[in-house]
Amino acid sequence: MSDVIAAIATARGVAALAIIRVSGPGSVALVNAGFKGKDLEAADSHTAHVGYILDSTGTEIDQVVVTLFKSPRSVTGEDVVEISSHGGDFASQFILKSLLDRGARLAAPGEFTQRAFLNGKMDLAQAEAVADLIHASSSMAHRVSLQHIQGRYSDQLDRLRDELIELCAYIELEMDFVEEDVEFADKGRLVELLDESIRLLVELQDSYQLGSMIRDGVRVVIAGRPNAGKSTLLNALVGRDRAIVSDIPGTTRDEIEAEAEIDGVRFRFIDTAGLREASDVIEAEGVRRAQQSAEAADLLIYVVDASLGLDDGEQSWLETLQAKHPGLPLVLVANKSDQVDGPAKIESDATPSIPLSAQHALKEIDALKPLTEQLKHLVTTHLHRAEASPVVMNQRHQHHLRNALTAVRNARAAIDYQISMDALVVDLRVALHELGQITGKITNEDVLDQIFSRFCIGK
Ligand SMILES: Nc1nc2c(ncn2[C@@H]2O[C@H](COP(=O)(O)OP(=O)(O)OP(=O)(O)O)[C@@H](O)[C@H]2O)c(=O)[nH]1
Ligand SMILES: [Mg+2]
Structure with missing residues (x-):
């Protein structure tokens, strides 16, 4: 037979309320022994009672609301008492201590949910989803x-x-x-x-x-030639000055990751070293990592300086990548559109490009809309699925x-x-x-x- 477990269910710190949870056969009697107010043992299930919790010497700790859930109509299937005290670190801690003094045991992580599972209140997949939700x-x-x-x-x-x-x-x-x-x-x-x-x-x-995209975020790798404006774009997308930007080609060497939530989906943007024949070993390693990252991406943003266009080397790099990673969604960004006369178009047979000025987008977030819409579009077909049928x-x-x-x-x-x-x-x-x-x-x-x-x- 299980014993009575107790724990503070709310986060620590200054807050209006804290909740102390107690579960197990005899939990109502245990709380009742240190409760000044109505007789909880005589009270019905699913009722709430105002009163005071007393410590082992009979001194009042805090005024609380006690809610009763009697077995089997409770989250664990056992008798459950929820004590709602004032927030802050002291009231709830003292109440917990008084419960432990009266014979309760401090609950292990997940023990309430584990009991719910063992008592058939939910299956294991549901119990795990509780942790995922948290x-x-x-x-x-x-x-x-x-x-x-x-x-x-x-x-x-x-x-x-x-x-x-x-x-x-x-x-x-x-x-x-x-x-x-x-x-x-x-x-x-x-x-x-x-x-x-x-x-x-x-x-x-x-x-x-x-x-895993929903759980960990969509990995979007930003690649392109040195100086194309990748780091500027990363900063614009995440709304802060995350990566160093300079007009020296080869500025970014190590990968830089930053996150942003776009319409409920978490995107993990990864800025990479510009792709070119590297001039030193560090840069060469950066280029190698960029390549590796692109191969493991959920989605690739390829940034091109629109005034220069997409050259043959880039074209074949993209083709090789797509052969290695078929089905990798690609977004071509024609950056620095402020520097070209007329529409900043990039010649690419397969993928239409999105004209953009990353520099402008740093100040004017709306300028990113066409790009973020496209990102969303690429994951949306998947996301509809998430709404429609179960996703592992x-x-x-x-x-x-x-x-x-x-x-x-x-x-x-x-x-x-x-x-x-x-x-x-x-x-x-x-x-x-x-x-x-x-x-x-x-x-x-x-x-x-x-x-x-x-x-x-x-x-
Ligand atoms: N005019 C204009 N300049 C831009 C734009 N985006 C970036 N730049 C400039 O282009 C230069 C290179 O930008 P970065 O963002 O550092 O380019 P990068 O692709 O990260 O370069 P590496 O890290 O060297 O590979 C900087 O001077 C930027 O200010 C743009 O939309 N318009
Ligand atoms: Mg950079």
């Missing part, structure tokens, strides 16, 4: 985490798992009847069901790229999904190659085991400890 660094990340908490993602995984369980049962039943186990009564149907599971798993797996944001889940997909594909191949039905069932069971680990239907203590240790104390 750590969300953009409104999109917040939205996707909330979707996961609400269970849409878990529902989809459960449906998939149920279908595979049914499939296993169906095959096992057939095996009881059919002597020659490769000769299936309804092989077509079996293939159809497996293909559908593969399709769903591939879709979930593929969503991870978007999921968690690396642990991605790992299990990959294994499940391999197993289902093996099962599918077993049919094509007329391998025994026993082998097919074994593959499906592996897939079930992998999927079960995502939502926590199958789990072990080490994994749980690792997951819940990511949480804050009090959650």
Whole structure:
């Protein structure tokens, strides 16, 4: 049986209120023993009571509001008491101490959520989404985490798992009847069901790229010739003087990263060294890193000095990059448009360019609109998907999904190659085991400890 745990659930520091959370069998009696006010044990669940918390000598610590959530109608499924005290560092600390003096134990990080999971109030994927929501660094990340908490993602995984369980049962039943186990009564149907599971798993797996963009931000690498205005553009995009700008070509050598949120999406802009035959080893290393970064980008902004245009060397650099990293979205910026007469156009067959003056944009943020609109457009198709269907944001889940997909594909191949039905069932069971680990239907203590240790104390 679990004991009573207590923790301060709010952040430290000066604030109007602080919340101390208590959970476990006997938590109402424990708080009641040091509460001057109504008899909490006699009170109904989901009621709030004003009173004083007393320390072990009977001295008043603070006037508080106590809210009761009696088992099983609480977040952990146990008796939960939430004490809302005045903020600041002292009241809540003294109250917590008085609870510990009365026999409560300080909660470990994530222990409330862990109990909610163990008591069947949420599955593991939902519990992990709680941590993701707390750590969300953009409104999109917040939205996707909330979707996961609400269970849409878990529902989809459960449906998939149920279908595979049914499939296993169906095959096992057939095996009881059919002597020659490769000769299936309804092989077509079996293939159809497996293909559908593969399709769903591939879709979930593929969503991870978007999921990590939402979680960690979209990595936008800014590349181009020396002096094209890359660092100026970075500064304009993030609204501060982050990178050194000068008219000496080769100013930026190391990579410079800075973030900005554009309409709910976090972008991580990475300014790089100008691409050219380097004049010294440090610059050469900078160019090498720029190349490497571009290859790992989610999106590339290629900055060209519009008065000079895109030369053959740049053209072929871009082509080589796109061959290496197919599908890499590219935005061509025709910078220094203030220095050209007429429209600053760059000749490029495939990609239209956006005329811009990064220098002007430093003072006039609206000048960036065409560029930021284009950036948004390039991720929007993905983002619509995030709204419409579940997106995998968690690396642990991605790992299990990959294994499940391999197993289902093996099962599918077993049919094509007329391998025994026993082998097919074994593959499906592996897939079930992998999927079960995502939502926590199958789990072990080490994994749980690792997951819940990511949480804050009090959650
Ligand atoms: N006229 C004009 N000058 C610009 C514009 N953008 C940048 N510059 C100038 O061009 C020069 C080079 O700008 P940077 O931003 O340092 O260029 P960079 O591409 O980072 O150069 P490296 O770090 O050397 O690769 C600076 O003198 C800038 O002030 C622009 O839109 N118009
Ligand atoms: Mg620079």
